[in-house]
Amino acid sequence: MLTQQPVAASLLERFRSVRQATMDFASRLTPEDMMVQSCAEASPVKWHLAHTSWFFETFVLSDFVAQYKPFNPDFRWLFNSYYKALGEMPAKKLRASFSRPPLDEILAYRQHVDAGIAQLLEQTPEDEAMRRIVLGLEHEYQHLELAVTDVKNAFFTNPLHPAYRLESPTEHEERISPPLEWLSYTPEVAGLAPGIVEIGVTPDPAALTSFAFDNETPRHKVYLEPFRLASRLVTCAEYLAFMEDSGYERPELWLSEGWDTMRDQGWTAPMYWRRDAEAKSGWSVFTLSGFRDLAELSETPVCHLSYFEADAFARWSGHRLPTEFEWEYVAARCHPAGNLLESGYLHPATASADLGQPQQLFGDVWEWTASPYTGYPGYKPLPGALGEYNGKFMSSQMILRGGSCATPQTHIRATYRNFFQPSIRWQFSGLRLAQDGPG
Template sequence: MTITTPDALASPDLPLRYKAVRELTEDLAAPLSAEDQSIQSMPDASPTKWHRAHTTWFFETFLLQPHLRDYHVFHPQFGYLFNSYYETVGTPHPRPERGMISRPGIEEVKAYRQHVDAGMERLLTDKPGDDLAALVELGLQHEQQHQELLLMDIKHALWQNPLQPSYADLPPPKPTTAASLSWIEHPGGLIEIGHAGTGFAYDNETPRHKVWCEPFALANRLVTNGEWKAFIEDGGYQRPELWLSEGWATVQEQGWKAPLYWDHTGDEAFTLAGPQAIDPAQPVSHVSYFEADAYATWAGHRLPRESEWECVAAALPTEGAFLNQTRLRPQPAQGKQSPMQMFGDVWEWTASSYLPYPGYQPPKGAIGEYNGKFMVNQHVLRGGSCVTPPHHVRATYRNFFGANARWAFSGVRLAT
């Protein structure tokens, strides 16, 4: 299967961009059967058809119902079934029970998407004002987030199946060698981080503000599978002195011995193409904050703060190994450029808790529930991954997960 990323995904023409983003979601779901699209493998994940319907609900609820004259809601109960956490627009269906919804089926979800897309085409026929265009853009960025979640979630679901089925038929990676590890020195000082200027950004990326950094250094590339194997062989998962207290308790409770999806031999890992040999040169992926921090301690270094990461990344083009369905895996660091892999491949854990920036104010109304309400018990990740849609991230982008989360394509860059 080959799915290309059309230029329309980055088009300044809003109707064209809307169409391209919506089509990509359907392309991502296309390899999956009705049964595949209905399962939920854990409370943190969601069925594929739910992602398809929820992103549609967003446009119906926040754009079509309030802004399109004579719009008719597709189904009166979909507002309950496919609301995620927006309490100000109604009580959502319980998240852990999304896999219990056998109906609507995937064809009815397709009809729902087509109904809403027809409404959006009408709404976008006349050039929308700035406020409405900004809301459409938020909906598209939201759908791109769910495109990544769709792939994360179905990977976890297929992994649970003893048959180890694949999402896509992809050849195994060719053996490679990663670039040597080196350090990028930064003098520190008073820097500015956060979004400023034109272009889309989430509210949690603002306001731009000053941060003091002591002198630091970042690794020129990500930690590799081969380096992680050395950590395992040195007893990394059996040495409590390397771990935060809660992390060590989680290791004991969950029986962690390696990154998520690695088999017991350390030779194979489950991928979106099914079980494949582990390439030592590829960036390690599917590790939690607890594991990232323990590895950094073992290596004699630490994780970067998000301000350190951003001040280095801000000087670089936003280019890297993003979503490409001929690949769907992180790529080894190769070449002589420095730093490498700041964007794409795997999300990079930082040492920073997910908290509001100084002066942060969530937007008014239901949209204000998008980010601010989650600013507790989470850590920030930066840079995007190999399943992040192209043109979706930037140097100021703040992703966030709980410290024990491992099903995201998350990895490690060291700092010192």
Template sequence: MSQSQPTLADPALDYLERFKSVRKQTLNLVEPLETEDFVVQPVSDVSPPKWHLAHTTWFFEVFLLVPHLPDYQLFNQDFPFLFNSYYVAAGDRWARASRGHLTRPTVQEVLTYRAYVEEHMERLLQQSLPPELAHVMEIGLQHEQQHQELLLYDIKYILGHNPLFPPYQNRERESHDTSAPLGWLIVDKGNYDVGHQGDGFCFDNEQGRHEVHLEAYEIANRTVTNGEYLEFMQDGGYSSHQYWLSDGWDWLGNQAVKAPMYWINEDGHWLHYTLLGLKPLDLNAPVAHLSYYEANAYASWKGCRLPTELEWEVAVGIHQPKIPEDGNFVESGSLIPKGQSGPAFFGNLWEWTSSAYLPYPFYKAPDGALGEYNGKFMINQMVLRGGSFATPKSHIRATYRNFFAPQCQWLFSGVRLARHIN
């Protein structure tokens, strides 16, 4: 996680209020669910919502309460085993692919567990936190915000693969936005500094800051729309091997993929499942739920490419250095990607880059169990940038490096084009 330590003298760092706010937001996200929805695990990548509620609670219990609150007693001796995710140093854990087998503990027991840990966390947060403990507390808050977004990925997968296509929220879109014409933003050849700087929080994979050389390039002012992606499909994009990486072509054949996840063709008309239910495909909205393979194939078909993560970050620093106040983040409550006017780099959809997820120069994973958070996943993953409509605005930065395996479609992901300037 982050090497940056919060400054306790900063009055804005009110951990108790932030803790209450973040925990409440998690419960707000699951409020529309029925009890039956909390336990489903259709595929191994998807965790049941109940597991998210427990795991984010486990984090605070194991890393803060057990070592730092005198006389603290575990809520349940079995929960550290059931709700550890991948922290080998924190002990044994239940298999990820079997989380859906956990019909017990019940949803109510997990909610009681959350309340128990919150009560004790409030006791802990009544006292002044030393810098090392404040650092772990910050990680816990950021960790839960990450899981809030994962919750929406998983809820959409659970509901969107139900043949009844139940909506997560039963309402219409507030407006029908249109995207700006596709344009190009120029970045000149030169040397640029990338990576996190300053006193604010960052994850450890955003460090250390270093200089890179970039050749001149252009980057699109917005992401690709459903209508533009449909042209690729109608031109045989899913049946033309020349646009696909070898691994992507194999994945396409093995999984019989013919369209982005949640697209459904009914009598020649395209629909797509959204968190607001099954809707006619909005041709002006950004195309979502693309794997890296699909994003790369589309870029190839267009005679373009995906930007590297460093090109993306440098372009943001030049063309949109501040996160827009009206960006489409989870606070907007839209629950869908919206049409974009350029430049539009933050919110809406995570954007695939062509960069493998690797350490920056000078990177060193922290010691202990929290050192497992990022570094050990630096293999077989691709970097995404920018955040989505499910990302908290307070959680995103220009240097934020998200990462997923190239075949993943269930995240809120899109594609932005780039091209060299000759």
């Protein structure tokens, strides 16, 4: 069954917009910047530019364009990330050694792939090709967000601590964070027993350009006890109070693995914080605009925390982290908008004083939840190599929700499930508190 041409035309417009967003972010970087791989979790920006093109070439053009000629046959294995069904690939830690192919060739590769996708969409492709292109765009948005966090880490590890940009929007920092409120929820859904709610997505196969990742499916029922959720995210000032109360020195606050990891890694503060005798607060925080005095950011959400740190803070405060199902139950009733990539702030922003409503559910920081990353009941990965996209990582990872200041606006939704190992700190990750019981 062929799709209608207006749908293909709309998708082509979106394709060009997403691909340009990646290039817009990269436009401030030098070729040397794009070679850096500063930590085990990161990849060079040049690699991101190539790999996102590889995805469209491998899963769309090679499968749906007759006699398609690859830009370079070696790119099929060179820029493979982790799809073992497609063969071998270089170890991730070697990506910074790819001085060749040069950046000019990578940019030419992007143009080659862009032209191929444009030609395919102009010919009104098969439905499955359309679905793959939509998946490729969501994949590119994921890598755009990763590029933001990777560049921040690269510039932080550089002894010169360069700024991605010198200007720093400050309008969000003029606000005082509103007092934390506890918002009460007694889950009820019409037609279901009290406490029973529906979570996740059941995709409509006829809706070619709507999207959810396979790990968001299928929609299913869960039981939720009454709970209370904090009205906003935890701030830097609140986290500093935890630190000043010997939070990193009290084993009773930490999970056993978290305590061992924290001690082994020498953590004494969130990632990108450093002691600074010249700073008013005694601390400086590295941002994409360079180092800032913590005093200027004290009302903004704390970020770059591991799950272990978020959990320890929650225990110290006498509360807990929400489950991913509690979070989704609340977020599904809110519009997915906030301080996201398009705001241009590139740092978490102070909450507004809209009392009685949950703030900062979308954007600012990814929120650690108490939920491990597993498949929903009835979960089935995509067929073939694409089945490796999410399912094979359902082990030893924790769920985060809500997006961050580096997440594109149209990429996030209430059902989106991000996941990382509990020790990971290089993402814009923070926390919101929860507690049991009705109000």
